[in-house]
Amino acid sequence: xxxxxxxxxxxxxxxxxYTDQIRAGEKxxxxxxxxxxxxxxxxxDRLMPRPPLDDVARARIALPVMDEWDTRHKTSRRRWxxxxxxxxxxxxxxxxxxxxxxxxxxGAQAAGVFHGTALGGTVGVFALVVxxxxxxxxLVWWFRHLR
Amino acid sequence: xxxQHDDEILALRAQQGDREAFRMLYGLYVDKVYNRVRxxxxxxxxxxxxxxxxxxxxxxxxxxxxxxxxxxWLYTIVNRQIADFYRRYRDxxxxxxxxxxxxxxxxxxxxxxxxxxxWPLLQVAFHALPEHYQEVILLxxxxxxxxxxxxxxxxxxxxxxxxxxxxxxxxxREKLNGPQTE
Numbered sequence: 224x225x226x227x228x229x230x231x232x233x234x235x236x237x238x239x240x241y242t243d244q245i246r247a248g249e250k251x252x253x254x255x256x257x258x259x260x261x262x263x264x265x266x267x268d269r270l271m272p273r274p275p276l277d278d279v280a281r282a283r284i285a286l287p288v289m290d291e292w293d294t295r296h297k298t299s300r301r302r303w304x305x306x307x308x309x310x311x312x313x314x315x316x317x318x319x320x321x322x323x324x325x326x327x328x329x330g331a332q333a334a335g336v337f338h339g340t341a342l343g344g345t346v347g348v349f350a351l352v353v354x355x356x357x358x359x360x361x362l363v364w365w366f367r368h369l370r
Numbered sequence: 371x372x373x374q375h376d377d378e379i380l381a382l383r384a385q386q387g388d389r390e391a392f393r394m395l396y397g398l399y400v401d402k403v404y405n406r407v408r409x410x411x412x413x414x415x416x417x418x419x420x421x422x423x424x425x426x427x428x429x430x431x432x433x434x435x436x437x438x439x440x441x442x443w444l445y446t447i448v449n450r451q452i453a454d455f456y457r458r459y460r461d462x463x464x465x466x467x468x469x470x471x472x473x474x475x476x477x478x479x480x481x482x483x484x485x486x487x488x489w490p491l492l493q494v495a496f497h498a499l500p501e502h503y504q505e506v507i508l509l510x511x512x513x514x515x516x517x518x519x520x521x522x523x524x525x526x527x528x529x530x531x532x533x534x535x536x537x538x539x540x541x542x543r544e545k546l547n548g549p550q551t552e
Contacts, residue, residue, distance in 0.1 A: 231533070231536070242535075246510070259547075263539050267507060267511050280417060289393065292389060296387055
């Protein structure tokens with residue numbers, strides 16, 4: 224009569240041990256309590272054979288892969304990629320433009336250029352509502368998504 | 371995240387255009403990727419899909435931001451390429467495994483573990499498992515990790531991994547033969 228295992232952890236131990244033996248290429252006797260599960264382990268062992276690749280197959284796969292690498296890097300060498308310095312430069316120029324815009328609007332308003340018109344307020348509102356958030360969002364995007 | 375593992379350092383160097391680093395990364399993972407692919411697509415297509423995986427890695431290497439482990443990122447690409455394979459070859463009669471229907475699971479009721487012709491049924495049953503069950507089996511069989519290494523990889527206790535593995539194997543058996551009656 225087959226011994227029935229009640230302790231789940233005992234089954235787990237035996238199953239793990241049986242799997243290790245199968246993967247090591249041994250032909251172990253199916254442990255007590257694993258009559259149902261052992262065939263699945265043997266099936267998976269066949270499904271995922273080892274060693275999977277010989278040197279010839281490995282080289283056969285590698286050839287187009289490395290070709291792709293070379294092709295891609297030949298063209299990308301000529302393509303400009305953002306560096307840390309260029310990111311800082313763009314961020315600096317962005318901020319400078321924004322500050323200049325605000326100063327110019329403020330100065331123009333103080334000089335009375337917009338006196339009697341709604342233009343001064345419009346420029347200020349534009350700077351605060353549009354230019355500032357757009358610049359901030361742009362900078363965040365620039366730093367997060369470009370390498 | 372600062373790269374800590376060898377593969378992540380190699381990935382970083384490859385991102386900077388280091389060909390040798392990429393070649394080493396390829397050498398480190400080609401067997402594991404091939405085995406993962408081999409377990410899920412018909413044998414004759416395994417090399418092609420493996421190739422597609424590494425070409426996809428080259429094309430999207432710049433998007434790897436070192437926020438997750440490199441192998442997690444790589445295996446996402448493996449899964450995507452396998453899905454692409456089945457999308458591309460859906461209507462081809464020579465691809466014998468249609469993972470989009472449950473007919474295979476019905477046929478799996480007659481699964482005979484000693485019959486090597488039946489292995490695609492096991493493949494389909496495996497593919498139908500929840501992601502975490504597939505992962506623990508792939509780590510043990512395709513990647514060749516020991517249970518201790520899997521525990522380390524997943525940040526779980528050894529007992530938890532063995533328990534997960536037992537449940538995964540049991541789930542396959544139930545898909546092949548119906549629920550256990552014992």
